[in-house]
Amino acid sequence: MTELSRALRDAVAALRAGQLVGLPTETVYGLAADARNPQAVARIFAAKGRPANHPLIVHLASAEQLDDWAREIPDAARQLAAAFWPGPLTLILKRQPDVPDAVTGGQDTVGLRVPAHPVAHALLAAFGGGLAAPSANRFGRISPTTADHVREELGNAVAVVVDGGECEVGIESTIVDLSRGVPVMLRPGRVSIDDMRRVLGAPVLTPDAADTTAPRASGTLASHYAPATPVRLLDVPALYATVVAAAQSGQRIGVLSRTLTDAAPANGSVWLQLPGDPAGYARRLYGDLRRLDQCGATLLLIEAPPTSPEWQAVNDRLKRAAADRPAEGEGLPKP
Template structure:
């Protein structure tokens, strides 16, 4: 048996024993537990410090398991699964009888997806059932995109962490609610509204903040994906002015930009630059936020991305990461 096969087997044994495993997916690393075992699922909430009514996403080996977990499955769900699974898309559906309340947060719906990572697929195939696997970090903090991030965040609360390299996508899956008759995106991600609309030949709608009937879903709280250091989103002139003022005052700040600013002051600040395209930016976002969060800065300044639809998922994550600073009056720049 190869080392890889031994690691997979050990992970499956740990999951069957009710333990937690750090699991790589194409989006972010998940904190996996047997979704049919309420005691194991409870360990996820304890390790993350996650509210008990916050639902989890169940990961499956293939779309053939859909009927084991969901009922009243609309044709739209079958079409989207065929088009985007394995991949970064979560479907919210009416749950089957027997799906634990611990997974659904007590709701009559369940989130399901088939991840597109060879390690996750190997574990799920060998395990044979569904794995509840939210991001493997403390609740509300930056999601992990490497195995080292998981170990830093959760330490000994995880039986083992499978190393699948750096996550390809870098942000969490798109979540689309199909439990109420029309498809509604509750969390944007790599799979866009336009792509889903084309696959269905019908409109897919964006969530309405005032829609009180929408199911609760992972990663949709106002403050989420946040470093411990306050985050502010600024346009380039404001960002440059802040860095100049910080340098003059001897303050240490972290800066995450898309634009190369040649005359930016180097003293007192740590600069990281991400690609000026939404796919490349998303891939490195959590990695670089985590780096800046560890640099000893008193605030992290992020160049606000464009407001175009292509940047919707990135803007969603940054808006939630900066929510606490926004609530204190440090909000987004004027459009």
């Protein structure tokens, strides 16, 4: 028996015993529990420090299981599932009555997706049911993209961490709400709003801040995906000026750039450069944010990416990572 086979066997046994498992997917690593077991799902919330009314996404082995979890499934949902499952797309649908409130946050909707990672598929197929699996990190912090990240973040709270290598997509799935008629994208991801519009041949709306009827969904709070170190998202001139000011004041900073070459001063600051394309940038983003968060810097500076549609998902994550930080200039050197 190979090491992976043993890990899958142990993971299935742990899940059936109501324990938590680190689940590799193509997006990020999930903290998985039997979605039909409210006591097991409660362990997810306890391990993450997650608010109990914040819904979870249920991961399935196949689109054939859709009707076990959702009712009143519109044609648009089946079209999107056929086009993008397995893959990084979550569908919000009216739930079946027997779906536990612990999974849905007490709402009448449930988030469902079929992950594309072969190890995730093997585990789901062997388990035979749905797995509730939010990102395997403390609530609001940087999502994990390796098995080591899960172990560092959650330690003994996880019975088994199945190592599926580094995540290929690197950021969370797109979430689209199909529970209210017209599809509405609640969270951008690898599957873009234009991708969905092309499949449906019909509009897919973006969320309206004034829409109070939208279901709560994972990863849509103002502050999320955040390092412990304060973050500032800056254009190139402001970033470079702040780097220079930090060097003059002796402040240790971390820099995540896209176009600038290494200009880190000699005061122990750390400069990391991400790929120039959105897919490559997303794949590396969380891992490099973790590296910077652990480098002893007092401030992290991120070069703002372009605002074109293909960068929407990356910009969404960066905006949330930089939210609720100290006011402009507070504790920072002035450029």
